Amino acid sequence: MRWVNRQIGPSQRFALGAVPIALIVLFYLFMAAQRHAVNPADKILPLPGGMVQAVSALIFQPDPLSGNLLFWADTLASLQRLGLGLGIATLMALVVGLVLGVLPPMRATFGPLVTGIAVIPPIALLPILFIALGLGDTAKVALIVIGIAPVMIRDIAAHVTALPREQIIKAQTLGANSWQIMIRVALPQAMPRLLQALRLALGPAWVFLISAEAVASDVGLGYRIFLVRRYLSMDVIIPYVAWIAILAIVMDVTLAFLSKRMFGWAHGANH
Amino acid sequence: MSALLSLRDVWVEYGDKIVLEKVDLDVAAGSFVSIIGPSGAGKSSLLRLILGQEAPTRGQILLDGVPLAPECGPDRGVVFQRYSVFPHLTALGNTVFGLECAQSPLLARLFGGARRAAMAEATEMLAAVGLADSLHLYPAQLSGGMQQRLAIAQALIKRPRILLLDEPFGALDPGIRADMHALITRLWRDYALTIIMVTHDIREAFTLGTRVLALDKRRHDPHAPHRFGATAVYDLPLRDKAAQAAADTQSASETTGAS
Numbered sequence: 001m002r003w004v005n006r007q008i009g010p011s012q013r014f015a016l017g018a019v020p021i022a023l024i025v026l027f028y029l030f031m032a033a034q035r036h037a038v039n040p041a042d043k044i045l046p047l048p049g050g051m052v053q054a055v056s057a058l059i060f061q062p063d064p065l066s067g068n069l070l071f072w073a074d075t076l077a078s079l080q081r082l083g084l085g086l087g088i089a090t091l092m093a094l095v096v097g098l099v100l101g102v103l104p105p106m107r108a109t110f111g112p113l114v115t116g117i118a119v120i121p122p123i124a125l126l127p128i129l130f131i132a133l134g135l136g137d138t139a140k141v142a143l144i145v146i147g148i149a150p151v152m153i154r155d156i157a158a159h160v161t162a163l164p165r166e167q168i169i170k171a172q173t174l175g176a177n178s179w180q181i182m183i184r185v186a187l188p189q190a191m192p193r194l195l196q197a198l199r200l201a202l203g204p205a206w207v208f209l210i211s212a213e214a215v216a217s218d219v220g221l222g223y224r225i226f227l228v229r230r231y232l233s234m235d236v237i238i239p240y241v242a243w244i245a246i247l248a249i250v251m252d253v254t255l256a257f258l259s260k261r262m263f264g265w266a267h268g269a270n271h
Numbered sequence: 272m273s274a275l276l277s278l279r280d281v282w283v284e285y286g287d288k289i290v291l292e293k294v295d296l297d298v299a300a301g302s303f304v305s306i307i308g309p310s311g312a313g314k315s316s317l318l319r320l321i322l323g324q325e326a327p328t329r330g331q332i333l334l335d336g337v338p339l340a341p342e343c344g345p346d347r348g349v350v351f352q353r354y355s356v357f358p359h360l361t362a363l364g365n366t367v368f369g370l371e372c373a374q375s376p377l378l379a380r381l382f383g384g385a386r387r388a389a390m391a392e393a394t395e396m397l398a399a400v401g402l403a404d405s406l407h408l409y410p411a412q413l414s415g416g417m418q419q420r421l422a423i424a425q426a427l428i429k430r431p432r433i434l435l436l437d438e439p440f441g442a443l444d445p446g447i448r449a450d451m452h453a454l455i456t457r458l459w460r461d462y463a464l465t466i467i468m469v470t471h472d473i474r475e476a477f478t479l480g481t482r483v484l485a486l487d488k489r490r491h492d493p494h495a496p497h498r499f500g501a502t503a504v505y506d507l508p509l510r511d512k513a514a515q516a517a518a519d520t521q522s523a524s525e526t527t528g529a530s
Contacts, residue, residue, distance in 0.1 A: 164354035169324055170422075171357075172343035174369035174429055180379040184368065188359040265359050265409045 046235035054235035058224075070224065074240075078221040079247070081137055082209050085144025089205075090198055092145070093152035098190055100153065101160025102182045111157070118150030123211055130216060140212035147208040148201040152194075159193045160186045192266035195259040199252055206248060275300040275465055276321065276433060281330035282500065283316050290316045292500030294330070296484075298433075303459055303466045305480030307473055312486040312501040314469045318437050321467060322349055334432065345373070348426030352438045355422035356410045362421050363406045366393035369429045393428060399461075400424040400454060416447035420454065427462060436468040440475065452479060483507045 008016060032045035046054075058071040066073075100107045100114070126143055133139040163186065171181045213222030221240055228236045260267050274297035283291040291313040298304055306314050319325045320332060326341035333339065334346065349355070356365050370389040371379050381389050397403060400420040410418050419439055426434060436455075440448045456479060459466055470476050476483050485505035492498055 166351045166354035167357060169322065169343055170349060170351070170355055170425070171368075171372075173322070173345060173347060173349050173426065173431070175345035175372040176368075176379065177372075177376070180372050180376070184371075184379045185357060189357075263359075265411060 043232045043234055046238065050235045051239050054233065055239040058236065068219075070219075073219050074221045074224050075243070075247075077137075077217075077219040078209060078213065081140045081212075081220070082144065082205060084137075084141045085148070085209070086198065086201070086205055088141070089145045089149040089152055089201065090194065092149045093156050093197060094187075094190065094194055097153045097156025097194075098160060098182055098186055100157035101163075101190070102186050103178065107157070107161070114150055114153050114157075117146070118154060122147035122208060126212065126215060135216045140209065140217070143212045144205050144208045148205050151204075152197045152201055155197045156190050156194060160190055163189060189266075192259050192263040195255050195263075199255045202248055202251055202255075206244065210244075274298065275335065276467075277331075277333040277336075278320075279331040279333070281320065281327045281332065283313065283320065283325070284328040284500075288497040289500035291320075291327075291486075292502050294502050296503060298465065298467065300465050301463055303464075303479060303481045304468070305476035305483045306467065306469045306486060307471070307476045307483060308486035308501065312488070314486055315437060317486065318435055318467070318469050321433070322347055322435055345369070345429045346432045347435060348429055348431030348433070349435045349437065350419065350422045350426055350439045352441050356418055356425060358410050361407050361409055362397060362402055362413070362424075363390065363393055365410070365421055366396055366424050366428055369425065373429075393424075396424045396428045397421070399427075399458070414447075416443050416451060419443065419451060423455070423458065427458065427464075430462075432465065434464050434466045436466060436470075438470055439468065441471060448475075455479065477509070481509050483509065 028045070029048075032042075032047050035042045035045050036047060055071065058074075059069065062068060063070050096110070096114070100111060122143060125146055126139075129139040129142050129146075133142055167185060168181060171185050176184065209220075210222035210225070213220040214226040217223040221244055225237050225240050276296075276298040278294050278296040281291060281294040281296075282289070294317065306317065308314050316325070320327055321339075323339060323341055323343045331338055343349075357368070360368065367381075367389050368379075370392065371381050374385060374389070375381055380386075394403070394406060397406060400423055402417060402420055402424065405413060405417060410421065413421065422439075423434075439455075440451050443451060452475065455466070458464065468476075468479065483505070484503045485507075486501045487504045488499050488501045489504060490499045
């Protein structure tokens, strides 16, 4: 049978998907064991026991200086910044994208501005944000918003602009004005695309969050990773990176589920 | 019969390309006009003019004696070949949309008694086009023919003065197309509609229409083919059908009067 025709069942798919991950873990364990055989105090490739020990200290034992459980304080601080940034960016994408997509005069007026902002590398703006907004959470949230909002806006605006012209005409022959077309025709059809854009923006959002935290912060997942780097604490860095990956995957899966659940018509499912 | 729609010396030009030239046309209320012609003869341009999607370069279009604004409005309904229905609304939602827009300017949604009344009217309209069993299905779950039925119901609920059909049955297979012909003829009589239909199918044009307009170029310049536009080269009234329709309406009204 040709490979293009081989369909993989759910259980098989799970097993096949697990294989490369398991191989990488095994390879890592092999390399780590080798290094530890030579030097039991090796810090570059820590063994799982070492990682559990280091991270459980952060999870369960209050930091003597601040009295916080650092792992949870870091997670909370990062998720708060990320959530705020994603929320504001999503709202902006929806409102601005819709207005740009539906109303040609607005598109002509503000389209170039959005494009102009979108081509600026957001990290280049970080110093400006720190100077203008201080070193607190505002600058970090602002970086995430500036980083992902223009791309999301352009995506939503393009999607709305690409709605069949026939639909807009038909809505007008049914008596709809610009506002009604915006909220009843364009908005519902932009929603599935918005969740899709949000899913794609999660990656960049994490990049900007970690970058902002790395440069100036006193709590957060990115801050911790860059802090312990000074002591070569791979036993903290690797679990933290894995934790970030798990958080990102959970968000992505949740959004995909929500989109299918709420906008079944857009997924061709039998509702 | 009075002229519902009049085109006076209408020209459509895109740059130096002339699409339609000197179109003079009167459409009587209650007629079923089929427009045929070769590709590029401006059939769809003419439809877009009447729809208000485009303004004529020169000339005047009058609806009930009033010049037409170059914008679509609820007095002219339309069914396109595709994309006529909203994919995110159920059949009922699609049909009720026109009522919601008129009655609720701010939210375009109705609540309580007004909503129930609108739903009842929409349900009745859907039943009239044969979609009584598909009220809560999304367009993606409907076949092509059912989607066109839905598009017709959606347009008719606004009671448009003129219903414009842009190759509405072109994408359907022949069996379904025959059903749709029966449906549109019945609706045309029952609701006393004025219909203008663009079609590629000459047979369809003559079967359905009370009048057939053939658009083509009268003159042809081989060196600059784009400099002459198309106009109505044949205008064939099909008296029999008009008379038959009138007789049908008459007998229908007599029977209702007698009962």
